[in-house]
Amino acid sequence: MNRAVDVAILGAGTAGLADYHAAAAASARVLLVDPGPLGTTCARVGFMPSKLLLAAAEVAGSARRADRFGIACSVQVNGPQVMDRVRRERDGFVGHVLAGMSHIPAEHQLIGRAHFLAPGVIEASGQTIEARAVVLATGSTPLVPPMFASSLGDRLIVSDDVFAWTTLPESVAVFGCGGIGLELGQALHRLGVRVRVFGRHGSIGSLTDPAVRDAAQVALRSEIAIDAEANVREVRRESDQVAVEFEDREGRPCVETLTFALVATGRRPNFAGLGLEKAGVAVDAGGVPIFDRNTLQCGSAPVFIAGDASDDTPVLHEAVDEGKIAGENAARYPNVQSKPRLSRLRITFCDPQIALVGSTFEELSRRDEPHVVGEVSFEEQGRSRILGQNCGIGHLYASRVSARFLGAEIVGPHAEHLAHLLAWAHQLELTIDQMLAMPFYHPVVEEALRTALRDAQRRLKLPQPLRP
Numbered sequence: 001m002n003r004a005v006d007v008a009i010l011g012a013g014t015a016g017l018a019d020y021h022a023a024a025a026a027s028a029r030v031l032l033v034d035p036g037p038l039g040t041t042c043a044r045v046g047f048m049p050s051k052l053l054l055a056a057a058e059v060a061g062s063a064r065r066a067d068r069f070g071i072a073c074s075v076q077v078n079g080p081q082v083m084d085r086v087r088r089e090r091d092g093f094v095g096h097v098l099a100g101m102s103h104i105p106a107e108h109q110l111i112g113r114a115h116f117l118a119p120g121v122i123e124a125s126g127q128t129i130e131a132r133a134v135v136l137a138t139g140s141t142p143l144v145p146p147m148f149a150s151s152l153g154d155r156l157i158v159s160d161d162v163f164a165w166t167t168l169p170e171s172v173a174v175f176g177c178g179g180i181g182l183e184l185g186q187a188l189h190r191l192g193v194r195v196r197v198f199g200r201h202g203s204i205g206s207l208t209d210p211a212v213r214d215a216a217q218v219a220l221r222s223e224i225a226i227d228a229e230a231n232v233r234e235v236r237r238e239s240d241q242v243a244v245e246f247e248d249r250e251g252r253p254c255v256e257t258l259t260f261a262l263v264a265t266g267r268r269p270n271f272a273g274l275g276l277e278k279a280g281v282a283v284d285a286g287g288v289p290i291f292d293r294n295t296l297q298c299g300s301a302p303v304f305i306a307g308d309a310s311d312d313t314p315v316l317h318e319a320v321d322e323g324k325i326a327g328e329n330a331a332r333y334p335n336v337q338s339k340p341r342l343s344r345l346r347i348t349f350c351d352p353q354i355a356l357v358g359s360t361f362e363e364l365s366r367r368d369e370p371h372v373v374g375e376v377s378f379e380e381q382g383r384s385r386i387l388g389q390n391c392g393i394g395h396l397y398a399s400r401v402s403a404r405f406l407g408a409e410i411v412g413p414h415a416e417h418l419a420h421l422l423a424w425a426h427q428l429e430l431t432i433d434q435m436l437a438m439p440f441y442h443p444v445v446e447e448a449l450r451t452a453l454r455d456a457q458r459r460l461k462l463p464q465p466l467r468p
Contacts, residue, residue: 002128005029007330010114010122010274011137012101013040014316015307018323019135019330020104026331031131033124035113038101039094041139041308042316045160049090050183053162054349056082057187061351064190068388077192079168090163115273119280120302133302133330136289137323138274140267140308148175148235148263155242156261159184168193169259173235173244176264177204177228179348182220184264186350189224196256198246199228205354206346208362209395209409211375216411219352219391235261269309279303286311294338296326304330318342344407345423347416352378352392355419358407358426359397370400370464374432374456376448378412383443389413396422396452403431403460408452414445421449432457 006027009019012034023030042048063073101109112125122129142158159180170193174185177199189195204220207213220226231247242261248254269288281289281298288311289298296304306322308314313322321342329336348354364371374396384390392412399406408422425435432453440450 008131015319016137019327022327057190116275171258181264197226198230205348353415355415372459376452
């Protein structure tokens with residue numbers, strides 16, 4: 001059976017659905033192909049269930065720390081009830097996604113695993129589809145390095161597996177200090193699970209500013225066993241446990257035995273079996289198609305990419321934005337238009353929270369862009385002390401040439417809200433003076449931004465140091 005369509009969209013996740021609606025608004029012949037299960041990664045195993053687990057952990061953590069306010073609390077975590085709520089609410093979020101998909105005509109959907117036969121020609125579920133343009137929105141899956149894959153059996157889990165639990169385990173070794181590892185590791189710890197987190201190269205939640213990264217390590221280590229520069233010698237199965245052999249920060253050999261090894265070392269795009277070599281696109285060393293960030297077109301081919309498949313900005317609001325751009329350009333191909341991208345906004349919902357906005361410290365250093373750093377410490381920040389959450393620092397970066405706000409890296413309380421304000425300012429290309437002209441209520445954590453902005457303003461007035 002052969003079908004001809006204007007746009008074939010491979011993947012019905014967040015990006016794919018945005019692709020569909022954008023393309024359908026411009027073209028009547030759109031086909032959405034997905035192998036299932038439907039419901040988007042975000043709703044099924046991503047942001048939403050993880051935040052449900054974090055919400056339970058936050059309640060338990062707040063109760064345990066209530067004594068600082070003169071309040072005595074006894075915490076008893078009921079693992080089956082915690083996970084039951086996580087799964088029930090998660091299923092509700094998935095249900096909302098599926099309800100939204102019910103409005104897509106049946107003839108615009110095809111359940112099946114797609115692969116390319118030739119440029120613009122795809123086979124899925126026994127059908128051959130000829131498409132004027134194709135959008136790759138195939139999403140991603142957790143990456144498991146070879147050292148874990150061979151011997152651990154069912155003692156090895158990835159983040160997706162956590163949300164199938166019916167109760168909480170006794171202990172977990174978490175490998176990875178990125179957003180997923182930090183969030184799940186701290187949440188499980190607060191829910192009574194014995195947790196040890198292992199990282200590599202000192203990386204913490206995508207932070208690149210050494211001072212902010214160090215502050216994040218200090219804050220997290222005060223609560224949870226975490227080594228962001230772990231020297232793990234071996235991970236092996238012993239009976240129904242996982243033994244981790246490593247060196248501690250003093251170089252002493254250690255072995256710890258835990259129930260599961262949770263591997264949270266990143267995700268990889270879902271291109272296995274897709275036959276990209278037949279799609280007529282060039283790929284990078286990692287097998288990801290080379291594309292233009294502002295058109296999302298892969299080279300000059302009628303192939304576009306969006307969402308986690310691009311391995312670029314794997315967060316939901318970016319997937320939606322990319323879906324709109326890719327879907328519109330696929331529908332209007334070859335009249336492809338360049339679109340401005342959103343300012344970077346990345347948040348890790350550990351405690352204290354971690355946020356990145358705009359250009360990072362590493363990017364500014366690599367570009368050798370003249371800039372100043374405005375700093376705020378949350379240790380003495382008024383509202384943070386009131387809340388008993390006074391730890392961490394924030395660095396704001398401003399151009400020495402234009403005084404425009406360039407970006408920020410923050411670890412501290414309410415960083416999710418601070419980052420949104422900063423992302424809006426970055427996208428509006430505001431200067432430090434313009435940002436300081438905005439209202440700051442008292443006492444709120446947002447006043448910390450004013451402190452950092454004032455510091456940046458002061459530094460902008462200082463003479464620039466001579467370069468060697």
